[in-house]
Amino acid sequence: MSESDHKAFYAAVLSLKSEEECRLFFEDLCTYKELDQMSQRIEAAKCLIAGETYEEVIKKTGISSATLSRVSRCVKYGNGYKSVLK
Secondary structure, eight states: OOHHHHHHHHHHHHTOOSHHHHHHHHHHHSOHHHHHHHHHHHHHHHHHHTTOOHHHHHHHHOOOHHHHHHHHHHHHHOSHHHHHOO
16 A cells, blocks of 8 residues: 555545444455454553553453553554544
């Protein structure tokens, strides 16, 4: 994938005007499992931002410890989750 492909994807996401448009777009784009996994990561990030422990997050979300570790690094060192999940 090229950077222009990524930009086209981001532009498509930014063009969505409602929750319904967003739902329809992502249901066409992703499998149900992919949607569940992305939702799970967002919930895990919210929990980490709220100060919950790894054990609490895993119990609450069912996320794997490896995926939670990646989410945790992104919460600590990235800017994406923080900018959306304040």
